Amino acid sequence: MHSQPPATTLSPALTLLLATATGLAVASIYYVQPLLRLLSDQFGVGSAAIGLLPTLTQLGYAAAILLLSPLGDRFDRRRIIAIKAAGLVAALAFAALAPGFAALCIASVAIGLMATLAQDLVPAAATLAPEAERGKRVGQVMTGLLLGILLSRVASGSLAALAGWRAVYASAAVAVALLIPLLWHGLPRFVPATQAGYGSLLASMAGLWVKHAPLRRAALAQGLLSVAFSAFWSTLALVLAGPEFGQGSAVAGAFGLAGAAGALIAPLAGGLADRRGPQAVIRAGALLVFVAFAVQAVAPASLWLLVGVAVVFDLGVQAALVSHQSVVYGLDAGARSRLNAVLVSVMFVGMAGGAALGSTLLAAFGWRAVPALGAVAALGAWAIARRR
Structure with a gap:
């Protein structure tokens, strides 16, 4: 089954929305890096143990790229985006409220899994963009992703210095939550490109x-x-x-x-x-x-x-x-x-x-x-x- 072009085109406003959402999603992976010293002191763990947090986040992200991202070809991509965004909000909120180091480790894995929302938003932009402008439009959305990677450390370190590390995760959860209704109403329904089963998708x-x-x-x-x-x-x-x-x-x-x-x-x-x-x-x-x-x-x-x-x-x-x-x-x-x-x-x-x-x-x-x-x-x- 081949995908049908969605009726909605990639307007400048929708491009900005996708770029913003992509940047916030991928930034979630990197917020923890400037916080490691604060978290080490907070939970009384050494440098080797605290290094688990970024490692678990990256492992969760890598696993989800392989295991979850292909679902965008099988199901309505708008629905997947909404579900992952809600999951990311929950993971970030859990991190903000984590009572101990073990809970924060679990939250880190969940953040990595759900942050692959970014890898659903970029193909959505490529599908919506006119063929003659696909490179330009994808580039504009990728700017959001790249700025999210590069500026997340600056934002995280600055906010933590002012309000503590929990404020970083809480603010990130609120920011992503505000985008969910905008994404749901701004994106069209995407017709699945294939009816293949999950195992076949992975093998393909x-x-x-x-x-x-x-x-x-x-x-x-x-x-x-x-x-x-x-x-x-x-x-x-x-x-x-x-x-x-x-x-x-x-x-x-x-x-x-x-x-x-x-x-x-x-x-x-x-x-x-x-x-x-x-x-x-x-x-x-x-x-x-x-x-x-x-x-x-x-x-x-x-x-x-x-x-x-x-x-x-x-x-x-x-x-x-x-x-x-x-x-x-x-x-x-x-x-x-x-x-x-x-x-x-x-x-x-x-x-x-x-x-x-x-x-x-x-x-x-x-x-x-x-x-x-x-x-x-x-x-x-x-x-x-x-x-x-």
Whole structure:
């Protein structure tokens, strides 16, 4: 069964709503990171145990990408969005009221599971957008997602300093709750693209990987760029605190603003992909990432250079991501949720690998090893993007 185009088109107001909802959904994963010290003191647990909170959130997110996101092709996507948004509100509220560390661990898993709401909103935008403007429209929604990732740490740390960590989760729950009626009334009903059973949906993702070479290239190239992205951001606070820079956590949090400047390129990159073709944008994005990290690896230590690197490489990563999504969503209109799940799953593997490799290389060889890793990964992505 093929999906029928919904009657509603993607107006600027609906685009803004989807971008806002996507940003708030994905931000829920990252609120905990600046709070770890406060939570460690609150519940009397050590650094190893408190590290379970972001780990459990990420594991919940990864599991839901594979196990829940494909349902967007089988059921009305509007209903799935509403259910996940309500679930996210409940998970955030439970975190705000958590009486102990174990309860907060459970809430962290639930937040990760429900935050994959973001991965239902982006395919919804791709379905509603006119084909000639799909890259631009998806890019605008992706700006919300990327700003959610990059600014969540700044917002969480600032609010916690003013009102405590529980206020972070409570405010996030209220913000998502306010969006639910707007999403329900703003989105049309989506006709399911398939009547396949759940097991068949999961199995079909492997078939999509085998069938579509552009999907494999997009996932592998973006996965490598995710290695570079994650290696930088997961080690930044440690690098800044080192003798070369001597900066504290406040400066590390403020770097989210530098990354956000790069994220704002997403709609422009999507529009350029519509006009010139996505492959040229992907290659240019990968090249920007390579140049930024190569310069950082050999140049003298400079805080302002590090800011510039964050802006340039993030611009490259986001431009490539929006263009890769434009490629992937054009492969099969009836499988957009599953195609997105495959792409994001490989990106997640890259994120996890980048965090692990970045930390290991930093400890073994010093801070310059991290941009060296980023440059090598970006060069690999550029080589993949050159293949047809």
